[in-house]
Amino acid sequence: MRNLYRRDIMKRKSENAVYTRLVDNFQNSGTLFRVLGVLVLLLGIHYLLWRYFKSINMNALWYAIPLVIAETYGFVTFCLTLVQIWRPITRQAPEWDRTPSVDVYITTYNEDPALVKKTAQAAMQIKWREKQVFILDDGNRDSVQQMARKIGCSYIRRGEEWQNKPRHAKAGNVNNALLQTAGEFILILDADQIPEPDIISAVIGYFKNPAVAFVQTPQAFYNMPHNDPFGTDSLLFYGPIMLGKDSWNAAFFCGSNAILRRESLMQVGLIRYVENTKIRMITNIKKLKKQLKTVRLQDKKKKYVLKDLIRETGHVQRMLKTGLPFEKCSDYLNTKMQEALSALSGKGISELSEVLEELTAAGDMQAKAALEAIHSSLSTIQDLASDTSLLDVSGNVLEEINLTTPDEAIPVQALATESVTEDMATAMLLHSHGWQSVFHPEILARGLAPEDLGSSLGQRFRWAQGTIQVLKNENPLTLKGLSLPQRLMYFTTIFSYFSGFFNLILLLSPIVFLFTGVAPITEWSAVFFINFLPFFIMNKVLFKWMAKDISLWRGEQYSTALFPLWIKAILSVYTGRKISFVVTPKERRTGSYLHMVIPQILIIVLTAAAILFYMFYKILPGDGNLIGFIVNSYWGIYNITLLSSIVRAAVYKPEEETSGSVLHV
Amino acid sequence: MTFSYTFTMHDSGICIIIPSGRLNAVSVPEFKKAVLDKISKQKISKIVIDMSHIDFIDSSGLSLLITVLKQTREAHGFLKIAALTPETVKILKLTLLDRIFELYGTVDEALKDA
Numbered sequence: 001m002r003n004l005y006r007r008d009i010m011k012r013k014s015e016n017a018v019y020t021r022l023v024d025n026f027q028n029s030g031t032l033f034r035v036l037g038v039l040v041l042l043l044g045i046h047y048l049l050w051r052y053f054k055s056i057n058m059n060a061l062w063y064a065i066p067l068v069i070a071e072t073y074g075f076v077t078f079c080l081t082l083v084q085i086w087r088p089i090t091r092q093a094p095e096w097d098r099t100p101s102v103d104v105y106i107t108t109y110n111e112d113p114a115l116v117k118k119t120a121q122a123a124m125q126i127k128w129r130e131k132q133v134f135i136l137d138d139g140n141r142d143s144v145q146q147m148a149r150k151i152g153c154s155y156i157r158r159g160e161e162w163q164n165k166p167r168h169a170k171a172g173n174v175n176n177a178l179l180q181t182a183g184e185f186i187l188i189l190d191a192d193q194i195p196e197p198d199i200i201s202a203v204i205g206y207f208k209n210p211a212v213a214f215v216q217t218p219q220a221f222y223n224m225p226h227n228d229p230f231g232t233d234s235l236l237f238y239g240p241i242m243l244g245k246d247s248w249n250a251a252f253f254c255g256s257n258a259i260l261r262r263e264s265l266m267q268v269g270l271i272r273y274v275e276n277t278k279i280r281m282i283t284n285i286k287k288l289k290k291q292l293k294t295v296r297l298q299d300k301k302k303k304y305v306l307k308d309l310i311r312e313t314g315h316v317q318r319m320l321k322t323g324l325p326f327e328k329c330s331d332y333l334n335t336k337m338q339e340a341l342s343a344l345s346g347k348g349i350s351e352l353s354e355v356l357e358e359l360t361a362a363g364d365m366q367a368k369a370a371l372e373a374i375h376s377s378l379s380t381i382q383d384l385a386s387d388t389s390l391l392d393v394s395g396n397v398l399e400e401i402n403l404t405t406p407d408e409a410i411p412v413q414a415l416a417t418e419s420v421t422e423d424m425a426t427a428m429l430l431h432s433h434g435w436q437s438v439f440h441p442e443i444l445a446r447g448l449a450p451e452d453l454g455s456s457l458g459q460r461f462r463w464a465q466g467t468i469q470v471l472k473n474e475n476p477l478t479l480k481g482l483s484l485p486q487r488l489m490y491f492t493t494i495f496s497y498f499s500g501f502f503n504l505i506l507l508l509s510p511i512v513f514l515f516t517g518v519a520p521i522t523e524w525s526a527v528f529f530i531n532f533l534p535f536f537i538m539n540k541v542l543f544k545w546m547a548k549d550i551s552l553w554r555g556e557q558y559s560t561a562l563f564p565l566w567i568k569a570i571l572s573v574y575t576g577r578k579i580s581f582v583v584t585p586k587e588r589r590t591g592s593y594l595h596m597v598i599p600q601i602l603i604i605v606l607t608a609a610a611i612l613f614y615m616f617y618k619i620l621p622g623d624g625n626l627i628g629f630i631v632n633s634y635w636g637i638y639n640i641t642l643l644s645s646i647v648r649a650a651v652y653k654p655e656e657e658t659s660g661s662v663l664h665v
Numbered sequence: 666m667t668f669s670y671t672f673t674m675h676d677s678g679i680c681i682i683i684p685s686g687r688l689n690a691v692s693v694p695e696f697k698k699a700v701l702d703k704i705s706k707q708k709i710s711k712i713v714i715d716m717s718h719i720d721f722i723d724s725s726g727l728s729l730l731i732t733v734l735k736q737t738r739e740a741h742g743f744l745k746i747a748a749l750t751p752e753t754v755k756i757l758k759l760t761l762l763d764r765i766f767e768l769y770g771t772v773d774e775a776l777k778d779a
Contacts, residue, residue: 179697179728182690262690266724270760273731277765325767327734331743403765404739411735412728 015220018549019441022239023090025548030087033546037082040542043535044075050531055521064520067509070502077499078539080492083485085546088243091438093205100207101130102200102259103183107173108191109138113147115448116191120153123189128200134181138173156180162409170255171415171422175269178414183262190256192447194222199444203259206438213264213435214427216242217257217442221449229649230456231558232449235550242439250431250489251439255423256447268429269414277403281326282317284400285333289313291397302344309340330403337398418473421466428474428490432481453593453649457565464497464569472573499559500566507563507603507639510632514610517618517625524628554645561646564599593650600643607636668692672703679711679779681772685718688726697729701736710742713775717748722756734765747775 026033051071056064104123108116116135123133133153137144140157148155156177158167168175174188185207189195196202203215218238245251253260292310297303316333320326399406416425427437450456476482476490513519521528543552571577594601611633618624668686675681680703684696703709712733716722730746737744747769749757757763769775 179725179732180694182694182725184690263724266690266728267760270724270727270731270762274761274764323764325763326765327743327745328767330738402738404735411731 015443016441018235019218019239019443022548022550023088023243023441025546026088026243027090033542034086036538036542036545037086040535040538041079041082043538044078047531047535048072048075051521055528055531057519057522060518060520063509063512063518066505067520070505070509073499073502074506077492077496080488080495081543083488084248084492085240085244087247088240089247090243091206091246091440093203093440094208096205096208098208099128099130100184100204101132101182102128102185102187102204103177103181103262104131104133104187104189104195105136105174105177106134106189106191107136107138107170107256108144109170109173111191113141113144116144117147117151119189119191119194120148121151122194124151124153125197126187126195126200127197128204130183131187131200132181132183134177136173136177138167138170154181158409165407165409166417167409168413168417169420169422171413171417171426172409174415175410175413175417178262178265179410185259186262186265187259188256189445190447193219193256193445194447195257195445196443199257200259202442202444203438203440206440207259207261209436211434211436212261212438213430214253214258214260215438215440216251216254217440217444218242219254219257220443220446222446223451224449225451225652225654228554229645229652230450230453231554231645231649232456233551233554236547236552236555238439238441239550240546243441245489246437246439248485248489249436249483250486251427251437252493253423253427253430253437255421257445264430264435265414265426266412268426268433268435269412271433272416272429273412277326277405278320280400280405281320281329281403284397285313285317285320287397288401289317305340305343309336312336326403330401333401334398419466419469420462421470424467424490424493425470425474428470428476428479428482431486432479434481451654453596453646453652456649457562457593457596460562461565461569464566465573467494467497468570468573470494496559497566497569500563500570503560503563504567507560507607507643510636510639511603511606511610513628513632514614514636517614519625519628524625524631528627528631557642557645560639560642561597561600594647597646597650600646604640604643604647607640611636668696670696670699672699675713675776677711677776677779679713679776680709681713681715683715683718687721688719688729689721689723690725693725693729697732700729700733704733704736704740704742708740710737710740711779712737712742713745713747713772713779715748715772716746716753717750719750719753722753724760727757727760727762730762731765743779745769745775745779747772 048071051068056068058064104126106116106119106123116137120133120135126133135144135148135153135155137155137157145155145157158173158176162172162176166172174186178186185204187195187200199217203217206212206215219234220238221232224233242251289310292306292313295306297306313333316329316336319329319332396406405411414426415422416429419425431437450459470476470490471494476487476494479487482490509520614624614629614633619626619629668684668688668691670682670684673681673683682700686692688696700712703712714730714733719726730744734744744766746766748771749768754763754768757766757768767778769778
């Protein structure tokens with residue numbers, strides 16, 4: 001371990017220097033950045049006004065309108081990004097004279113036990129007096145349990161209460177542990193995230209402010225392949241983006257490498273429990289009422305009982321509205337249900353029958369006759385039960401009304417469980433309840449980057465799906481309690497996943513022109529360049545300057561090249577269709593993933609063919625539009641370079657040294 | 666102040682629990698085990714908790730109340746909480762738990778309503 005740290009200190013210094021320079025840049029030239037930002041904004045508005053009012057080709061609206069919408073999307077993204085990084089703040093963790101207790105959670109599901117061990121050992125080395133390390137093993141592996149015992153850390157797995165209940169993946173794993181440990185703060189680490197010994201001491205001071213719910217630190221990788229073929233490098237996100245979000249008190253919790261205040265998590269868990277219980281009560285009472293209304297009875301007296309019960313459910317609905325405790329409403333309805341069932345089925349007979357059985361045993365013939373009468377009554381009850389399906393009602397619906405949350409293993413789920421990206425949803429809930437967050441720009445843990453395109457795409461697909469689920473379930477634009485900038489910060493991230501549709505338009509546009517000769521704008525002329533180039537160039541300059549040493553190119557390539565993935569993710573969430581995402585781990589590292597990038601390859605081929613087509617059939621014969629050709633072929637080649645990264649990644653084979661380093665640390 | 670608790674069986678078959686001290690993440694695990702054992706092993710499902718000696722309750726403590734509520738009601742019983750101090754009521758209201766529980770002024774009131 002010691003060697004590991006010695007080797008890492010150098011790497012850590014150089015990596016963290018990126019953040020330092022970035023922060024210095026913001027501090028020294030923030031005003032200049034904002035002035036430039038406004039200038040680019042004005043150029044963008046000017047360009048769009050020209051596009052909308054002067055340049056649309058009215059003869060080809062089918063082509064012109066989608067393109068101008070895609071460009072508008074790009075401009076809105078620019079505006080949101082500008083707001084995001086408007087005034088990034090830099091922080092220094094305050095001194096704190098307390099050493100509160102911290103639970104270190106290492107979450108694992110199916111990772112190699114050797115990998116978990118490495119993380120656990122590093123966690124045991126964290127320099128903090130009041131800490132306890134827990135391995136949260138969702139894989140229920142005895143080997144991991146033994147390993148934990150051997151190295152002296154605690155081990156938690158799900159209990160019996162989780163059987164046949166939704167497990168809620170990582171969120172459920174953490175929620176389960178929260179009920180079993182007692183630390184005031186929780187450091188969450190993914191199984192591969194090897195922490196630095198000072199990960200707690202470097203950031204705990206932020207919690208001196210009692211309103212701070214969590215501190216997020218960057219995620220970095222110790223196996224990053226040369227040249228970052230999969231676009232995994234997260235310097236841009238854990239740099240300008242998070243620094244910007246942090247300035248609006250909207251730093252995201254990213255699932256790992258973060259310390260959270262237990263009280264804040266439990267508090268939002270409770271609030272969500274109450275809100276969900278309310279919804280469940282309302283829905284199920286409604287269901288009950290509806291079911292009762294479908295019951296048909298012949299007997300007049302019984303009909304009256306049923307009618308009375310339906311009226312009582314309406315009464316309980318009103319009780320809920322007036323704000324009476326659910327416990328009270330539930331008890332009231334339960335009593336009324338029992339009274340009705342008793343009236344309908346003659347409850348009490350069974351108790352009487354027991355007594356009579358005793359009498360029969362004692363040879364009382366009169367009692368025997370009575371018993372026979374009871375038997376016939378009982379069969380009537382059974383008929384009634386099947387006739388009215390009244391007892392069917394008392395299934396899940398009644399359990400829900402009885403406040404037992406029958407569908408959940410544990411009623412209070414501190415980490416949000418509604419979406420795949422539990423981290424983002426949890427942060428949003430914390431923010432909406434007035435809690436604050438901190439982003440600390442210093443690498444304090446490093447983990448494994450995906451080593452093949454399959455895993456990389458799988459991971460991104462889940463993120464995209466989860467983020468869209470957050471929009472669907474708890475739209476940040478309408479969620480009560482968020483500030484306007486916080487709404488925008490969440491929306492910016494969610495909005496970025498919609499780029500797939502618009503990027504597809506931008507990728508197809510030059511192909512359409514080059515093959516058909518139909519232009520989306522009135523004319524390809526100098527006017528186009530005058531309007532377009534200043535915005536385009538200044539936009540690039542602004543962000544390049546802002547990012548300082550961080551390369552934006554790979555990110556730009558992937559944000560375009562992943563368009564099929566983003567589209568799939570959105571469709572899967574909104575259509576409710578399960579889209580399987582095939583990853584074949586056996587082929588890992590050595591396999592080819594070309595089958596996963598077919599749409600991108602198709603666009604590359606079509607673009608190249610379109611350029612050649614226009615050149616040979618239009619330009620060379622002398623009847624083509626030269627400026628149109630230059631613009632669109634440049635655009636097409638630019639698109640090809642954007643897409644080429646992912647195709648190269650699909651056939652990427654790591655050098656032995658890089659891939660092996662993980663296992664020999 | 667250390668945390669302690671007592672269980673008293675009332676004539677009506679209701680168990681009155683009197684915890685005292687700070688009901689927080691530190692004291693919850695042991696207390697939770699004791700209460701849940703009562704429910705599952707001794708088949709006691711009707712519980713009234715006298716909160717008058719609780720100086721402080723955090724969200725982990727409140728979360729325990731919800732767990733006990735679920736368990737007792739699953740066993741066709743109930744959990745009633747009574748005699749909360751003004752500070753405890755404040756924390757309960759902050760997490761909206763006053764929408765779940767009827768807050769009884771005294772243990773007697775809770776027993777009467779049982």
